[in-house]
Amino acid sequence: MSSAPTLIFVHGAWHGPACWSNVTSQLQQQGYRCLAPQLEFCGTQEPVQSLAGSIGQVQDLIAAETTQGNNVVLVNHSFGGCVGSSSVKGFTQKDPSKLGPGSGKVVGIVQICAFTPASKTALYDIINLDxxxxxxxxxxxxxxDNGEPIDLFYHDISPEDAQQWKGRLLKHSSASFKDRESVYAGWADVPEMMVAAARDAGADFTTKSLDASHSPFLSKPNDTVGFILEALGDFDQKSSRS
Structure with missing residues (x-):
């Protein structure tokens, strides 16, 4: 069996890495190295003007891990799917242009309630603007400004916890939702767990449904961990065959 990959967790809009804590703590206990950066598309003093910096943050982590010979799996949530998928460019078996001899590579992407955009496609090109x-x-x-965050993100956790997480939401850059130039369909370069349009475009997909809110890492962390572990097993089998 190959060594365990490093897991890089990419949070979604208005959120920070703490949202992953119930999941990463379990995976770390099972021996997985888990990295969960605060990405600059939200939480900065001033709004950033593109996704390039956030993608660069994730790519720096991928480069540091693969240079040491470690394989990497991206675990993306919501808007983080745009960033995480874009970050794998050059770090995969299909496109190893940023990898050196003996390097590890990105072997898979896990999408959790995440967007799976085509290249040069902004979030505002995907969502229903009506x-x-x-x-x-x-x-x-x-x-x-058109919804209650607790209803949108946390409706299936306790009211006390939901209020706490609502209070931790961060400011989010509008420009990051409109940036087309930085977005890359990296999901087409590696196996991925989100679907019809991407599968038709040649992506290797496995899907699984969970009866949960938009934040299953908070409401059903055990099921989320199980989903990630299932994906890792699938990626390991496919990587060993290639």
Missing amino acids: TPFHHSGPDGWELI
């Missing part, structure tokens, strides 16, 4: 729960504000931040 009924979004968020809009661009005049100061460059994306505002949740």
